[in-house]
Every structure is written in structure tokens, then in C-alpha cells.
Amino acid sequence: xxxxxxxNARLCQGMSRRAFLQLGAGxxxxxxxxxxxxxxxxxxxxxxxxxxxxxxxxGAPSHLDTFDPKPKAPSTHHGPFSTIATRTPxxxxxxxxxxxxxxxxRFTLVRSNRTTAPGHPxxxxxxxxxxxxxxxxxxxNFGSIVARHRGHGALxxxxxxxxxxxxxxxxxxxxxxxxxxxxAYDPFLLSCSELGQVDIPELELIEGLSPDxxxxxxxxxATLDETRKRLDxxxxxxxxxxxxxxYALLASPEARRALDVSQESEQTRxxxxxxxxxQSCLLARRLVEAHVxxxxxxxxxxxxxxxxxxxxxxxxxxxxxxxxADRHGPIFDRAFSTLLDDLSxxxxxxxxxxxxxxxxxxxxxxxxxxxxDHWPNCYFSLWAGGGVQPGRTIGESDRLGEEPVxxxxxPAMVGTTICELAGLSSQTRAEMRALPGGQVIxxxx
Amino acid sequence: xxxxxxxxxxxxxxxxxxxxxxxxxxxxxxxxFDGRLKMDxxxxxxxxxxxxxxxxxxxxxxxxxxxxxxxxxxxLHPKATTAEFEAAFSTDDRYCAYVQSRGxxxxxxxxxxxxxxxxxxxxxxxxxxxxxxxxxxxxxxRVAFSIPGAGGQQIVSVDLxxxxxxxxxxGDGLNFWPSFSPDGRSIAFxxxxxxxxDIYVMNADGSELRRxxxxxxxxxxxxxxxxxxRLAFTSVRDGNPEIxxxxxxxxxxxxxxxxxxxxxxxxxxxxxxxxxxxxxRSGKFDLYLTDVPSS
Numbered sequence: 178x179x180x181x182x183x184x185n186a187r188l189c190q191g192m193s194r195r196a197f198l199q200l201g202a203g204x205x206x207x208x209x210x211x212x213x214x215x216x217x218x219x220x221x222x223x224x225x226x227x228x229x230x231x232x233x234x235x236g237a238p239s240h241l242d243t244f245d246p247k248p249k250a251p252s253t254h255h256g257p258f259s260t261i262a263t264r265t266p267x268x269x270x271x272x273x274x275x276x277x278x279x280x281x282x283r284f285t286l287v288r289s290n291r292t293t294a295p296g297h298p299x300x301x302x303x304x305x306x307x308x309x310x311x312x313x314x315x316x317x318n319f320g321s322i323v324a325r326h327r328g329h330g331a332l333x334x335x336x337x338x339x340x341x342x343x344x345x346x347x348x349x350x351x352x353x354x355x356x357x358x359x360x361a362y363d364p365f366l367l368s369c370s371e372l373g374q375v376d377i378p379e380l381e382l383i384e385g386l387s388p389d390x391x392x393x394x395x396x397x398x399a400t401l402d403e404t405r406k407r408l409d410x411x412x413x414x415x416x417x418x419x420x421x422x423x424y425a426l427l428a429s430p431e432a433r434r435a436l437d438v439s440q441e442s443e444q445t446r447x448x449x450x451x452x453x454x455x456q457s458c459l460l461a462r463r464l465v466e467a468h469v470x471x472x473x474x475x476x477x478x479x480x481x482x483x484x485x486x487x488x489x490x491x492x493x494x495x496x497x498x499x500x501x502a503d504r505h506g507p508i509f510d511r512a513f514s515t516l517l518d519d520l521s522x523x524x525x526x527x528x529x530x531x532x533x534x535x536x537x538x539x540x541x542x543x544x545x546x547x548x549x550d551h552w553p554n555c556y557f558s559l560w561a562g563g564g565v566q567p568g569r570t571i572g573e574s575d576r577l578g579e580e581p582v583x584x585x586x587x588p589a590m591v592g593t594t595i596c597e598l599a600g601l602s603s604q605t606r607a608e609m610r611a612l613p614g615g616q617v618i619x620x621x622x
Numbered sequence: 623x624x625x626x627x628x629x630x631x632x633x634x635x636x637x638x639x640x641x642x643x644x645x646x647x648x649x650x651x652x653x654x655f656d657g658r659l660k661m662d663x664x665x666x667x668x669x670x671x672x673x674x675x676x677x678x679x680x681x682x683x684x685x686x687x688x689x690x691x692x693x694x695x696x697x698l699h700p701k702a703t704t705a706e707f708e709a710a711f712s713t714d715d716r717y718c719a720y721v722q723s724r725g726x727x728x729x730x731x732x733x734x735x736x737x738x739x740x741x742x743x744x745x746x747x748x749x750x751x752x753x754x755x756x757x758x759x760x761x762x763x764r765v766a767f768s769i770p771g772a773g774g775q776q777i778v779s780v781d782l783x784x785x786x787x788x789x790x791x792x793g794d795g796l797n798f799w800p801s802f803s804p805d806g807r808s809i810a811f812x813x814x815x816x817x818x819x820d821i822y823v824m825n826a827d828g829s830e831l832r833r834x835x836x837x838x839x840x841x842x843x844x845x846x847x848x849x850x851x852r853l854a855f856t857s858v859r860d861g862n863p864e865i866x867x868x869x870x871x872x873x874x875x876x877x878x879x880x881x882x883x884x885x886x887x888x889x890x891x892x893x894x895x896x897x898x899x900x901x902x903r904s905g906k907f908d909l910y911l912t913d914v915p916s917s
Contacts (some may be wrong), residue, residue, distance in 0.1 A: 252794050254796070255793070256814075257795075257796050257814030257817075257818050257819050258818060258840070259817075259818045259838050259839050259840075272818075272839050272840065272858060275861055275862065320737050340680065365676065370680070371658070371659075371680075382712070396908065408815070415689055428827075443904075444904075446903040446905075447906070448905065449905065450627035450905035451657045451658070451659075451905050451906045451907070452905075453680060455905065477680075482703075483683075483705055483723050483727065483729065484723060484725065484726055484727050492727075494727055494750040495729075495750045495751060495752060495770065496752075496754065497813075498796055499754070499798065502840065503661070503844075504659075507884065507902075545752055545770065546749075546751060546770040547770045547771075547775035547796055548750075548770070568840065591761050
């Protein structure tokens with residue numbers, strides 16, 4: 178089911194394919210340009226990752242309670258979870274992640290990430306761009322860099338799946354999109370419900386949009402005129418561009434097919450779990466099949482619902498251990514395991530880089546609320562496919578999980594490695610003025 | 623499946639299980655069919671209804687009431703606009719305690735006297751804070767709950783007007799999921815005081831603590847049987863959450879469920895023969911009724 182603005186329409190029902198195509202033909206579709214995968218030669222050869230999926234664990238998961246447990250730390254630190262063995266000799270996760278423990282040979286774990294910013298929006302910008310937002314200008318998101326290099330296809334080259342732009346109480350992440358390159362390089366936003374219903378927020382501005390109006394050019398133009406009148410001048414140009422991208426997407430059979438999660442078998446959809454995050458991961462896999470170069474899946478407020486009107490994600494300042502045990506752990510374990518299995522079974526994992534990370538870790542010492550706060554000094558990331566050598570653990574934290582004892586992995590190194598595997602050589606990055614001076618995490622490759 | 627057929631299904635299943643007894647464990651009976659994320663079911667109305675938490679929209683959990691007679695489902699609080707969860711009831715259904723989101727990671731405990739229409743609330747302190755897991759004892763006229771406190775997460779009780787606060791646990795460790803025994807004299811709960819979560823029982827004033835069930839992996843969410851002789855709880859001892867039942871003296875451990883997906887959140891039917899649980903099947907979360915085997 179694809180939700181178009183304010184109504185639901187099962188694809189190919191209630192509206193003829195011909196009507197879609199007629200409407201699409203009159204629009205200046207940038208998607209008519211065929212996408213190419215650049216034959217850029219990087220230090221590690223040609224393109225390893227035709228697509229990248231960044232699973233963005235917004236809110237920052239606790240590293241001690243997931244992938245870097247410290248069972249020998251004092252009770253003030255280690256938390257209540259047991260550890261379990263993984264398929265990687267000598268490596269243990271907490272009991273919250275049994276499926277991923279059984280698949281540790283499919284991915285590589287980095288336990289020595291470190292960032293500089295302690296708050297969500299600023300750390301989010303660092304994590305997604307490789308540079309702090311101040312003093313500016315804001316660097317482009319890694320996805321914007323890959324998208325600019327690859328160009329437009331039938332689908333937008335950088336798609337972000339979630340409930341809008343990740344934000345905390347105060348503000349959204351500034352570095353979620355094109356930054357100094359402009360809004361043209363922002364991600365195309367989609368959301369996906371727990372039932373696999375895909376929503377295109379760009380079209381929600383159009384009140385009264387219905388299948389009948391989409392199928393009737395006169396009615397559609399009248400609707401658009403009405404919408405434009407409601408927007409001030411500064412927003413009209415931006416809205417026009419984004420609307421066209423959204424509409425172009427609807428006009429493309431390939432794009433509509435990619436967004437229709439209901440085409441998946443019940444078995445496949447169930448495997449990901451009936452959660453928004455699970456179905457978003459499934460949608461990401463479909464976008465990989467449709468050759469989208471960069472997909473960011475945002476862990477969002479839908480697993481929490483404790484705090485209205487705010488997107489806390491993994492930000493477990495209270496009830497960290499309960500939330501992780503009851504919701505975050507099982508949901509992530511199931512969906513991410515299935516994503517790796519699914520990509521692998523379809524022969525896509527080798528050409529798809531999958532990275533999972535948050536913006537930082539959480540305090541190794543349990544706080545006064547019996548939970549954990551922000552900890553930028555040490556956290557984890559998961560890497561699979563796309564040229565990454567799986568089944569290993571890179572980097573090590575100290576006995577309390579407070580600091581890396583090996584060379585820290587910075588957000589700029591994360592971005593540089595993603596871009597390198599996506600086919601952007603150091604020369605290309607330099608020409609684009611992207612991630613200057615960034616280093617590849619050679620141990621991953 | 624239509625509402626009527628769901629109702630017929632539930633009624634026939636209930637009738638069959640009532641007469642069949644516990645000699646042959648039947649397959650769990652599915653009570654809900656939407657697969658949405660569910661938690662914390664409890665029987666009310668003498669076992670005719672079940673109140674549970676469900677993720678109704680991406681941003682709101684609500685308390686729903688399922689009528690077993692006809693399969694109808696409705697909101698317990700139709701006008702609720704903020705997240706509510708973890709409802710507990712007194713055995714006469716007069717008092718209902720639940721957790722309500724007050725905003726930015728702050729949770730309040732509401733105690734509702736449904737007969738008088740009065741609400742008492744325990745408000746969180748400043749900053750991120752809040753209470754969880756209320757349990758009501760009509761016998762002792764107290765409400766126990768879990769709240770962050772010195773050294774960890776502690777069990778505290780208040781009276782039915784949310785006053786006269788008394789700490790019941792202390793020291794390091796996380797203490798969750800208090801559950802009053804039917805006579806109000808004991809409280810079962812989960813605690814990490816000796817490592818991972820195990821099940822403990824203490825007197826209602828916090829004295830005479832003893833460990834009831836322990837295993838590698840989490841043991842959590844204890845629930846007393848209506849006769850006070852047994853407790854159901856969730857354990858991850860075999861690698862994923864399953865329901866177990868144990869005698870109140872710690873003997874006679876019996877495994878109730880056995881499925882590679884999650885079985886969790888058990889609550890006893892008033893006749894003591896069945897549990898309502900939340901089971902994950904094919905990635906979907908629904909309420910199921912399951913027989914309780916003999917010890």
C-alpha cells in the first residue's frame with residue numbers, strides 16, 4: 178500500500194497505469210536521466226558497494242548493553258544483562274541480540290568509534306557529515322555525496338526512510354541533507370508503517386489530492402494552484418522541486434513497484450517483524466533492488482511512544498534496561514538480522530554496504546535514574562557487505578567501555594570509508610570538496 | 623476473520639478449555655488478530671474482559687479493553703491523548719493504576735477510583751523521571767511500583783490516594799515488576815541485585831527477602847496465581863522469552879510455552895487455569911490464552 182499525501186491507494190487499483198503515465202509525461206522529470214554506477218577506481222578497486230544502507234540508530238544506543246558488554250565491570254557499570262557467545266570466537270554480545278550473535282560471521286563490529294559532540298543534533302550532524310555543524314558551513318551528508326556522484330535515476334539517489342528528519346525536543350539534525358550544497362542534495366523522505374504502508378510526505382501539502390484528481394490533469398492543476406496560494410513565495414520554488422521529485426516517482430512504474438512493500442510474500446514481511454523499523458528495512462532492500470545508491474533507515478519514535486511529539490529513538494535516559502530488553506533489542510535484532518539474511522539470499526549483500534550506528538554511545542556508569550546518558554567517547558558500529566571483510570571485531574574499548582584503547586574511529590573515517598566503497602576515490606572526493614583529509618578504515622577491507 | 627467469528631472462536635475455545643481441564647494442554651487460543659505491539663494484559667470484570675497496552679499509533683500507546691464475549695475491543699480511556707500503559711486493577715476492579723506520559727521522558731502514576739470517579743496521581747520529580755509497573759493490593763490497600771532511586775531502581779508503595787510513600791527495597795541493582803500476592807502480604811518482583819534479573823519475593827513491608835527463581839538470562843514479570851500458590855513469570859533461560867510457572871516456595875518449575883519467538887507478559891485468569899500472554903508469532907504481537915500445566 179502506497180500512501181499518497183492524504184489518501185491511501187493500492188497501486189494499480191482505483192487509478193489506471195495509463196493515467197499515471199499521462200500525468201508523468203507532462204512533468205519535467207529529472208528521473209529520465211539514466212543512472213550509472215561510476216567506474217571510478219578507488220584505492221580498493223572499482224565500486225564495491227552499488228548501494229549503501231545506513232541504519233541510523235538515532236538517539237544513541239548503549240554500547241555496553243548491546244555489542245560491547247563488560248560483564249567484569251563493577252555493578253555500577255555492567256547492567257543486568259547476561260552475555261552470549263557469537264559465531265566470532267571470543268566475542269560476546271548481550272542476551273538481547275541472539276539472532277545477530279548467531280550471524281556475527283555476516284558483519285564486522287567496530288568497538289572504537291569516538292565522536293566529539295555530546296548532544297543529539299550536533300552529534301547527529303558530525304556522525305552523518307563527518308564535521309561539526311559550527312562554525313559552518315554544514316558539510317553534506319554522506320548520502321548527499323554518494324548521490325551527487327551517482328546522479329539521478331528512476332528513483333531519487335538518496336532516500337531517507339523514517340518519520341521525517343530525526344530531531345530531539347529542541348531541533349532536527351542540521352546535517353541530514355545537502356548542507357552547503359543546498360536542498361537539491363537533501364534526501365527524499367519516505368515513511369513506512371508497521372504494516373508496510375509507504376507514505377510520501379512531500380505530497381501531504383496537497384489538500385484534497387485524490388486518485389480522481391491525480392487522473393485528471395485539469396483537476397490536478399487546480400489543486401496545485403490552490404496549494405501554491407497557501408505557500409509564501411520563499412517556499413514555492415522549493416516545494417515545486419520537491420513536489421516534482423515526488424510526482425516523478427509516482428509516475429515511474431519502476432519506482433511505484435519498488436515502494437509497494439505489499440508485493441513481498443507474507444513470509445518475508447513477517448521475517449522483518451510487524452514494526453515500522455522492520456518494514457522500513459524491508460523497503461530499503463527493495464530500494465537496493467531498484468538501484469538506489471544510498472538509503473538511510475532512521476530508527477524513529479515508533480518503538481518508544483513514551484514521549485509525545487518527540488523522536489527519542491535510543492535516547493534511554495530513563496528505563497534504559499527495560500526499553501532495550503522489551504523493545505529496542507528484539508526489534509533491532511530481528512529486523513537487522515533479516516535484512517542481512519535477505520540481502521545475502523538474493524545475492525545483494527556483496528554489492529550492498531550496510532552500516533548501523535548511532536550518533537554516540539551511552540554512559541558506562543549507570544546514572545541516577547538507573548539508566549544511561551550520552552557518551553561520545555566510545556561507541557560501536559556494524560559493517561556488512563559492500564567489500565567489508567565480515568566476521569571480525571575491529572577496535573577495542575577499555576575495561577569499563579569508557580574509551581577506545583585502540584586508535585579511535587572518527588565519523589569522518591566512517592564517511593570516507595562509505596564513500597570509498599561506494600566508488601568515490603580520494604581524487605573524486607577532493608574534486609567534490611567532500612570529506613577533506615578523511616581516512617579510510619583500512620582494517621574493514 | 624470477522625468480529626463475530628472471532629467472538630465465536632474465543633467463546634468456543636474458552637468453553638472447550640474449561641471442560642477439558644488441564645490434563646491435555648491445548649494449543650494457545652489467539653484472542654487478537656491485528657499483530658500490533660502489545661503489552662501488560664490483565665483480566666478484569668471477573669475474567670470476562672482483558673485490559674492491555676497496545677501501540678495504537680506510531681506515537682501513542684493506549685489502554686484497550688477486549689471483551690471476550692464478543693471480541694469487541696475499545697479504548698479504556700477514549701479521550702486519552704498521551705501515552706498510557708501498564709494498567710493494574712484491584713481484584714474488585716474498583717481501583718485502576720496506570721502509567722501516563724507527562725511529556726519529555728517523564729511518567730506519572732495515576733490511581734483511579736472508578737467508583738468515586740476520583741483520580742490520584744504521583745508526579746515525577748524534575749528532569750527525566752517516572753514510575754512503572756503498578757500493582758494494587760485491595761487487601762493491604764497499597765499500590766506498589768518501580769521508580770529510580772538511590773543505588774538503582776527501587777520498589778516503593780503508596781496508599782490508594784497516592785500518599786504515605788514507603789520504600790521497600792534498597793541498595794544496588796534494578797528492581798522491577800512488583801506483584802502483590804492475593805492476600806497482600808507478599809510482593810514478588812524481578813531484581814538484578816545478584817547479576818542478571820531473577821525473581822524474588824519479600825513481605826509487603828520489604829522484609830524477609832528471598833530468591834524464588836534464578837537462571838542465566840532474564841527472569842522477569844512475576845504474576846501471582848489467584849489462590850496465591852503459584853507464580854507465572856517470563857524467563858529467557860533457553861535463549862528467548864518463554865512463560866514458566868513455579869510454586870510459591872520455589873519448587874515445581876513448569877515450562878508453559880515453547881516457541882522460537884517471544885512469549886511474555888503473563889497474567890492469570892481468575893479461575894487459575896489459564897494465562898493470558900503476549901506472543902510474537904511471525905513477527906506479530908497478539909494476545910493468547912494458554913493452559914497452565916500442573917506442577
